[in-house]
Amino acid sequence: MQLICVDELHKSFGDLEVLKGVSFSVKEGEVVAIIGRSGSGKSTLLRVLNGLESFGDGIVNIDGKRVSGLKADLIPLRLKVGMVFQQFNLFPHLTAGENVMLAPKVVKKESREHVTELAMEMLERVGLADKFNAYPDQLSGGQQQRVAIARALAMRPKVLLCDEITSALDPELVDEVLEVVQRLAADGMTLIMVTHEMRFAREVGDTLIFMHQGKVHEMGAPEELFTRPQTPELASFVKSVL
């Protein structure tokens, strides 16, 4: 079943058209890796899916509901679509546990006992149960990003968007985050991730999307795309990153 359907999506910032007719769809449980040069519109695409950016022409369907751009529809949309950012964006005044508990508590009005249990469960899932009471500035970048993942998961989204979530990390901290994502994928979580980790995209992704100048330039099985790129643009991109 299609969880996300994007059809001829256009998005401009003023005169600058950033997305020029993007179309693709994502099945439940599918792991989609998006690659492409800086400025090709990858972040903008994810932000549209989460309602952080409005869009112009085109249709975006998520879980059977058309994304309208109306303010009132934003909250229901974001309840289904979680997001993890490059810069972690943990709430600095709250502990890891409180970061995870906050949204379930204030948005879903779940009870204190329940959210505490939930936070513990989510932190366990990312291997940080012992950091429940640690503040973000007491955690490494990799640990902060794992807390951010736990925080997004605690809202039980149907799909998790990850925008270059390892790009701000020291190289030795990348793997611990990727491992967590890999486990999520294995557990059947639907994932759309923009990444520069080509090996990861190849091994974990079910589908690879190559974005180029605001369009889906090539799309298909990662192995296929990496070994037999159909366009010179992807060929040269693959060459430049490998």
Place this chain on the structure above:
Amino acid sequence: MAYQFSFEAIASNWELLARGVALTVVLTAIGSFVGIIIGTVGAVSRAWTLPLLSQVFTVYIECVRNTPFLVQLYFIFFGLPALGVKLNGWEASVLTMVINLGAYSTEIIRAGVMSIPKGLLEAAESLAMNRWQALRYVVLRPALKNVWPALCSQIVIVMLGSSVCSQIAAQELTYAANLIQTQTFRAFEIYLTSTLLYLMLAVLVRKCLNQIGMRFIERRKA
């Protein structure tokens, strides 16, 4: 001719002075508390340019920041009765302090709100929080924390400035000092004492505010 120092005038009037100190503290406390609430509302209105509210606050801040405290005090005490608003010296002083600190803390807290990285707000939004939830649970505490030292300084400045409330017979510290001086003519001793009292007050208030900051804004467990 040697001046004979005598602190007898202070000793026999210590209750008046103590009362003055207490009133200065209460005046500052009310002014700060209500002022910071007004300042928070104003800061958010201005930072998010809420229609109408942000304009109202802009005018309010410009009026307060560009006029002397004493004139504001006179306006409220002597001027407002013309409009049927009659306040005694104490009430007028409280109101002026609140208006004053409200305006200054709006600007200070606004800087704090603007200092919060956009990413934090987006993270809150992506977790399905609405703007008000994001403000209350995510933005406000880090914002206040960032500007708390500036806010404390402003509170101390306004507390010291509140000495002019003696001009409209609010019985705060300077009023008490003036009163004792007119009765005993011991100007040196009395103003030396009140100077030291203000100094002590400023230091203590700053310490208290730091504690409040740690306790309610920082609120860290480890």
